[in-house]
Amino acid sequence: MASAEDISALLQRVAERDRAAFAEVYRATSPKLYGIIxxxxxxxDIADEVLQEVYVKIWERAGDFRAEMASPISWMAAIARNRALDELRRKAPVSIEDHPEVQDMPSDDETGLASVLRGEDARRLADCLARLEPSRREMVILAYCDGSSRDELAxxxxxxxxxxxxxxxxxxxxxxxxLGP
Known part of the structure; x- marks a missing residue:
């Protein structure tokens, strides 16, 4: 493990845009910073992204590091902690991935296709859909009515x-x- 003096010297080189020194700083400190985050x-998944942002900030601000003020790991840990707290405070939208159980819940809502088929354009749409090749018609319905992704269709x-x-x-x-104009 690199000493505080070693990391301080590496940060000075990073301030001069030395990529090799930056790689060394990353190898020496990323496990600790990742643990904090x-x-x-x-x-x-979020910690991985924040860690990248932390190292971008370290790259950009390495010239601000002062060994007489703090140890290099303390300085970098403060950047990581602050960035992680900023991310935590940010009002992030709720992802369906956070609650996969809702994907299997039944819905009483009318599907998009059922709604369209009740409307006055239903016959015209049905006629136009009938003109599509059967597999293409099924694909359009799966994609735009049932919500199948392109990967699922593939x-x-x-x-x-x-x-x-x-x-x-x-x-x-x-x-x-x-359908025309």
Whole structure:
């Protein structure tokens, strides 16, 4: 493990934009800084991002480090702690990934397709959908009514994602032309 003097000397070189010194600082200090960030945030995915931001700040502010004021690890730990606390205080939107159980909850809401089919344009849309090749019609319905992702469609149809994107784009263009202005 590098000593405080070693890290101080490396930070001086980082202030001069020495990439090799920066890599050494990272190797010597990232486990400790990551531990601080992870204890505060308790989520590895966010901690990983914050750690990157901390090292960007260390790169940018290495010239501000003063060995007579604090040890290098204390200075970097303060940056990591403050950035993690900023992230914690930030009002982050709730992610469905935080609550996967809601994905399986049944809904009484009408689907988008059912709503459209009740409207006056239902017959025109049904006629235009009928003109699509059956697999393309199913793909459009799966994507835009059921919410299937392009990756899911690629797996279902055993095609590359870019092919699925192209087929969807062409099918939508065909529907737009059929439905007219």
């Amino acid at each position: 992870l204890r505060i945030l308790r989520r590895r 797996a279902k149809y055993d095609q590359p994602v870019n092919t699925i994107k192209t087929w969807l784009r062409r099918s939508l263009a065909q529907l737009r032309d059929c």
